[in-house]
Amino acid sequence: MPETVIEAKGLIKKYGDLEAVAGIDLEVRAGEIFGFLGPNGAGKSTTISMLCTLLTPTAGVARVAGIDVVHDPAAVRQRIGLVFQDPSLDDQLTGRENLEFHAFVYSVPAQDRRRRIDEMLDLLQLADRAASQVKTYSGGMKRRLEIARGMLHQPQILFLDEPTLGLDPQTRKSIWTHLNELRSTKGVTIFMTTHYMDEAEYCDRIAIIDRGKIVALGTPEELKGLVGGDVVTITSTKPDAAESEIIKLLGVTPVRDNGSLRMEVPDGKAFVPRLVRELEAPVDTVSLRRPSLDDVFLKLTGRVIRDEEVSARDRNRAMASRWMGRRR
Amino acid sequence: MSVETASPPLMTVQAAPVDTRMASLRAIYIIWYRDILRYWRDRWRLVASLAQPLLFLLVFGSGLSSSLGGAFGRGTGISYIQFMYPGIIGMSILFSAIFGAMSIVWDREFGFLKEVLVAPIDRWAVAVGKALGGTTQAMIQGLILLVLAPFVGVKLSLLTVVELVPLAAVLAFGLASFGVAIASMMKSLQGFQVVMNFLMMPMFFLSGALFPLTNLPGWMTWLTRLDPASYGIDPIRRVVLSNSGLPNVNSLGLTINGQVLAIPMEAAIMLAFGAVLLGVAVVMFERRD
Numbered sequence: 001m002p003e004t005v006i007e008a009k010g011l012i013k014k015y016g017d018l019e020a021v022a023g024i025d026l027e028v029r030a031g032e033i034f035g036f037l038g039p040n041g042a043g044k045s046t047t048i049s050m051l052c053t054l055l056t057p058t059a060g061v062a063r064v065a066g067i068d069v070v071h072d073p074a075a076v077r078q079r080i081g082l083v084f085q086d087p088s089l090d091d092q093l094t095g096r097e098n099l100e101f102h103a104f105v106y107s108v109p110a111q112d113r114r115r116r117i118d119e120m121l122d123l124l125q126l127a128d129r130a131a132s133q134v135k136t137y138s139g140g141m142k143r144r145l146e147i148a149r150g151m152l153h154q155p156q157i158l159f160l161d162e163p164t165l166g167l168d169p170q171t172r173k174s175i176w177t178h179l180n181e182l183r184s185t186k187g188v189t190i191f192m193t194t195h196y197m198d199e200a201e202y203c204d205r206i207a208i209i210d211r212g213k214i215v216a217l218g219t220p221e222e223l224k225g226l227v228g229g230d231v232v233t234i235t236s237t238k239p240d241a242a243e244s245e246i247i248k249l250l251g252v253t254p255v256r257d258n259g260s261l262r263m264e265v266p267d268g269k270a271f272v273p274r275l276v277r278e279l280e281a282p283v284d285t286v287s288l289r290r291p292s293l294d295d296v297f298l299k300l301t302g303r304v305i306r307d308e309e310v311s312a313r314d315r316n317r318a319m320a321s322r323w324m325g326r327r328r
Numbered sequence: 329m330s331v332e333t334a335s336p337p338l339m340t341v342q343a344a345p346v347d348t349r350m351a352s353l354r355a356i357y358i359i360w361y362r363d364i365l366r367y368w369r370d371r372w373r374l375v376a377s378l379a380q381p382l383l384f385l386l387v388f389g390s391g392l393s394s395s396l397g398g399a400f401g402r403g404t405g406i407s408y409i410q411f412m413y414p415g416i417i418g419m420s421i422l423f424s425a426i427f428g429a430m431s432i433v434w435d436r437e438f439g440f441l442k443e444v445l446v447a448p449i450d451r452w453a454v455a456v457g458k459a460l461g462g463t464t465q466a467m468i469q470g471l472i473l474l475v476l477a478p479f480v481g482v483k484l485s486l487l488t489v490v491e492l493v494p495l496a497a498v499l500a501f502g503l504a505s506f507g508v509a510i511a512s513m514m515k516s517l518q519g520f521q522v523v524m525n526f527l528m529m530p531m532f533f534l535s536g537a538l539f540p541l542t543n544l545p546g547w548m549t550w551l552t553r554l555d556p557a558s559y560g561i562d563p564i565r566r567v568v569l570s571n572s573g574l575p576n577v578n579s580l581g582l583t584i585n586g587q588v589l590a591i592p593m594e595a596a597i598m599l600a601f602g603a604v605l606l607g608v609a610v611v612m613f614e615r616r617d
Binding site for chain 2: 052053054074075077078082084086087088089090091092093097100101102104105106107149
């Protein structure tokens with residue numbers, strides 16, 4: 001089994017009475033892409049900040065790259081790369097100059113500086129724009145430059161806090177391609193937070209966090225296995241009547257979500273015809289699908305991750321980029 | 329799902345030992361270099377920051393000269409505009425040193441400070457790098473104004489420039505350290521206007537840039553002697569004007585208890601002020617989470 005590069009035990013962060021992180025245990029192995037998934041305010045950023053030594057834990061232990069984060073934060077920082085949620089580039093400088101600054105403050109040996117900067121610019125496909133000021137970059141390019149910067153001092157672990165937030169779907173996809181490439185060529189371990197369920201599927205393992213606690217941890221397939229079989233969702237003009245009929249006639253307890261009724265059944269293909277036949281309440285739409293991580297989250301917490309605002313913005317951006325061509 | 333093994337550190341760390349002293353020096357250098365690069369790139373700011381001194385000299389200086397007539401500087405042979413000119417050099421240094429150092433607040437606002445503060449470098453190096461960046465910008469900004477000397481009837485010599493560089497550096501360093509110290513206590517750009525109105529403007533008015541600090545009301549004499557900029561601007565004026573053949577300027581010099589201070593003494597006071605304020609800035613930086 002590969003060595004453990006991140007280890008946390010009983011990690012707690014309190015702000016007064018508020019427990020932002022309420023006791024987290026986890027282990028991340030070398031070379032993994034580990035996703036930290038949860039809604040806004042679940043404690044994702046607080047946890048990642050403690051692992052990156054930016055916040056001191058109220059209680060508990062965390063070792064990153066074998067080093068205690070409280071005991072020797074500087075040694076931890078030398079061994080990790082960071083990509084923050086908010087932009088942290090100097091947009092008056094060029095892409096190359098931003099990387100040079102980083103190489104200096106992270107003590108990259110002088111004879112390696114140029115070679116490593118060129119290599120990272122190539123890997124993240126920024127070489128042709130390296131001499132332009134960052135203020136002329138698109139959102140996706142800035143993110144790529146931050147990833148290149150985070151990798152410059154050859155960290156064992158790259159931490160990314162919501163790296164794809166606010167990017168259009170195409171750009172999000174390309175960021176993922178790059179992360180996978182970095183993992184395979186550099187062997188770096190990647191620890192990231194996200195609240196996009198579809199993205200979490202790209203991770204090797206996921207921890208689902210809610211209200212400061214890990215509620216499930218495993219591969220995406222394992223987690224989806226927690227939901228029994230298929231997911232059937234119906235909408236009805238009389239949801240209350242439909243709900244009680246389903247419970248009475250079919251022996252399944254549906255979960256209400258935004259006016260629709262969602263249920264887990266072992267064999268969806270056989271269930272749907274029965275449902276339509278036996279229900280007296282009107283059924284407007286029926287959908288049948290394999291479980292997604294949304295369903296897992298709903299099952300574990302009784303809630304869905306809501307990010308309508310973000311999704312609406314994403315849709316607009318996607319539409320805009322379809323009309324205007326790719327920004328470059 | 330949970331961590332079951334209560335194991336000790338799970339891997340040995342092959343630490344590539346980094347010489348921390350060298351790391352700090354490198355950090356100071358690159359932080360300084362970034363500031364110079366940005367300063368150089370922002371030509372508009374360079375031009376804009378020359379506009380204000382020019383406005384002061386041309387409008388304020390000429391206007392006041394003509395209303396004062398020969399009443400200024402009784403028997404010293406110094407005209408008001410000649411008196412004011414080194415003061416404007418000082419003003420230029422004052423504003424650019426403080427503004428330059430306070431760019432930390434902008435860095436915080438736009439996120440770049442995070443990149444600096446999470447780096448495995450000592451915090452004191454960040455404060456020192458910023459102070460030196462502000463010092464250099466302010467020095468250049470002040471020394472550029474020497475090109476105006478012929479227009480105000482001040483003769484320049486090589487000696488003037490040679491003597492002026494260290495004095496400009498000392499003034500710039502003191503005020504840049506002051507700027508870093510203020511910036512280290514400010515969380516957002518909101519307090520900026522307050523700093524401008526309640527610190528920088530009084531500092532400028534009381535510094536002797538615009539009028540001699542002699543024969544003032546008692547309370548004002550006190551305030552002018554408490555203004556650190558006074559100790560930086562006076563030696564600049566004495567060097568510029570006396571090398572230009574106006575030796576009587578010393579009679580307008582900064583006094584304490586009626587004694588004119590020696591230039592090295594003034595420089596030492598300015599340097600000490602800068603050192604103390606830089607110390608404050610370092611402590612403030614080390615404290616931040």
